[in-house]
Amino acid sequence: MAGIDPSLVRALPLFSKLSAAELDMLLEQATLRRFAVGEAVFEQGAAATQFFLLLHGRLKVTQVTADGQQIIVRMVHPGDIFGFAKALQRDDYPGTPTASAESVVICWPTQVWDLFIEKNPHLAVNAMQTIGQRLQEAHTRIREMATEEVERRVAHAVLRLIIQAGKTESAGIRIDFPISRQDIAEMTGTTLHTVSRILSAWEAKGLVKGGRQKLLVRDATALRELAEGD
Amino acid sequence: MAGIDPSLVRALPLFSKLSAAELDMLLEQATLRRFAVGEAVFEQGAAATQFFLLLHGRLKVTQVTADGQQIIVRMVHPGDIFGFAKALQRDDYPGTPTASAESVVICWPTQVWDLFIEKNPHLAVNAMQTIGQRLQEAHTRIREMATEEVERRVAHAVLRLIIQAGKTESAGIRIDFPISRQDIAEMTGTTLHTVSRILSAWEAKGLVKGGRQKLLVRDATALRELAEGD
DNA sequence: GATACTGCTTGCGCCAACGCAACGATACTG
DNA sequence: CAGTATCGTTGCGTTGGCGCAAGCAGTATC
Numbered sequence: 168m169a170g171i172d173p174s175l176v177r178a179l180p181l182f183s184k185l186s187a188a189e190l191d192m193l194l195e196q197a198t199l200r201r202f203a204v205g206e207a208v209f210e211q212g213a214a215a216t217q218f219f220l221l222l223h224g225r226l227k228v229t230q231v232t233a234d235g236q237q238i239i240v241r242m243v244h245p246g247d248i249f250g251f252a253k254a255l256q257r258d259d260y261p262g263t264p265t266a267s268a269e270s271v272v273i274c275w276p277t278q279v280w281d282l283f284i285e286k287n288p289h290l291a292v293n294a295m296q297t298i299g300q301r302l303q304e305a306h307t308r309i310r311e312m313a314t315e316e317v318e319r320r321v322a323h324a325v326l327r328l329i330i331q332a333g334k335t336e337s338a339g340i341r342i343d344f345p346i347s348r349q350d351i352a353e354m355t356g357t358t359l360h361t362v363s364r365i366l367s368a369w370e371a372k373g374l375v376k377g378g379r380q381k382l383l384v385r386d387a388t389a390l391r392e393l394a395e396g397d
Numbered sequence: 398m399a400g401i402d403p404s405l406v407r408a409l410p411l412f413s414k415l416s417a418a419e420l421d422m423l424l425e426q427a428t429l430r431r432f433a434v435g436e437a438v439f440e441q442g443a444a445a446t447q448f449f450l451l452l453h454g455r456l457k458v459t460q461v462t463a464d465g466q467q468i469i470v471r472m473v474h475p476g477d478i479f480g481f482a483k484a485l486q487r488d489d490y491p492g493t494p495t496a497s498a499e500s501v502v503i504c505w506p507t508q509v510w511d512l513f514i515e516k517n518p519h520l521a522v523n524a525m526q527t528i529g530q531r532l533q534e535a536h537t538r539i540r541e542m543a544t545e546e547v548e549r550r551v552a553h554a555v556l557r558l559i560i561q562a563g564k565t566e567s568a569g570i571r572i573d574f575p576i577s578r579q580d581i582a583e584m585t586g587t588t589l590h591t592v593s594r595i596l597s598a599w600e601a602k603g604l605v606k607g608g609r610q611k612l613l614v615r616d617a618t619a620l621r622e623l624a625e626g627d
Numbered sequence: 628g629a630t631a632c633t634g635c636t637t638g639c640g641c642c643a644a645c646g647c648a649a650c651g652a653t654a655c656t657g
Numbered sequence: 658c659a660g661t662a663t664c665g666t667t668g669c670g671t672t673g674g675c676g677c678a679a680g681c682a683g684t685a686t687c
Binding site: 230232233234236238240254255256257261262281284285288291292294295296298299300301302303305306308309310312313314353355356395396 | 460462463464466468470484485486487491492511514515518521522524525526528529530531532533535536538539540542543544583585586625626
């Protein structure tokens with residue numbers, strides 16, 4: 168299924184400096200795949216034969232520990248590339264990206280990566296910036312987990328979600344994909360129970376409005392104050 | 398102070414694919430600086446005008462939170478590059494690298510980075526792999542902080558230290574630079590007190606041998622078992 | 628070799644958050 | 658539209674690890 172419409176990816180910063188011809192060449196090698204909710208694009212530990220770009224939808228990248236506990240490493244939003252393990256000198260994928268919403272993904276064979284980096288330094292620079300930003304997000308999260316208590320961590324997580332996936336509605340800002348209490352727990356390193364209690368308390372104070380796999384932020388300012396200590 | 402001996406860096410994987418001429422050109426632009434224990438190479442938030450490579454010694458990269466708490470983001474070991482904020486699309490440094498031991502550092506102006514990436518794709522690929530590895534370490538740490546209890550986190554941290562800075566002695570493996578209980582606490586997201594208690598318990602069991610800013614691992618195998626659950 | 632300093636240890640009380648458990652509520656399914 | 662599965666809420670007992678505080682032991686200073 169080659170021949171993807173360039174207009175789909177033209178606007179992405181990752182490809183901003185590529186010529187039309189280069190972009191065409193890149194897209195010729197690509198395949199388009201669709202994933203239903205709950206489906207995994209690939210499995211943790213599988214051989215890294217492809218890398219990907221999320222066109223539409225939403226993915227959560229999870230890792231499982233030896234004793235079966237699961238955490239959400241990060242969310243993948245439209246326009247993000249993911250699964251480029253080979254570029255990071257790995258032969259297998261470190262996590263499992265699962266569709267939280269119906270998703271459309273562009274897939275490339277890993278060989279294409281090296282080829283294009285070689286021919287196009289811009290792409291390397293852009294990719295490095297992408298990874299760099301991710302590294303910083305990771306460090307932020309480490310700092311939060313080390314120093315902040317659960318309620319503030321959850322506040323930060325929710326704020327991040329409304330930045331990356333917030334849809335403004337009349338009643339507030341809605342998180343634009345199905346997200347469970349369990350998900351939030353796995354993003355903040357706590358339990359489903361604690362998240363539920365915190366969200367209930369917030370709802371009583373009018374900060375948010377919950378629902379089954381739904382979350383609406385009514386007062387982002389108050390939430391931001393809560394996230395930064397008093 | 399230009400004209401650094403190429404033999405100092407020749408062996409580093411980062412420069413492995415550079416020709417002698419390219420390496421010379423790179424080193425012409427560099428400066429060598431020395432830091433005493435406790436000195437900072439640069440301060441968190443300062444404008445990123447240079448990037449660096451640690452030749453000799455040991456640095457700890459710290460971040461301070463708004464309310465004054467400190468954490469150690471990572472350790473810098475000889476051969477590591479650090480402070481390449483500009484490559485990550487930042488104008489300021491996200492953390493402060495402080496010398497834990499007497500250290501020698503190569504410094505380049507940031508402009509050199511773009512120049513060399515452009516001219517030498519290998520360097521870009523190598524740098525990306527370096528950042529990629531760091532990203533994975535960060536994810537590992539996030540997973541540990543989310544799922545493991547303090548004792549196991551400390552065990553993992555110590556194991557990582559003996560890999561990166563272990564010097565085998567007759568009595569066991571010594572960590573090759575001054576490290577305090579407070580440091581270990583800031584690496585694992587806990588308090589000095591808890592670390593002290595844990596290390597005391599380990600010492601009673603003959604796993605380690607402590608001391609002022611010293612740590613000797615007597616039984617790495619037992620420590621590894623402790624780090625992985627039972 | 629006395630003084631100050633900095634880093635390490637240990638005891639004790641306390642609380643945030645976990646784990647268990649039971650119960651509601653909402654969405655899918657045939 | 659009953660039946661079932663999934664997701665969310667809430668109560669309660671327990672506990673890991675934090676914070677305080679006091680004391681100890683090396684290391685540097687003059």
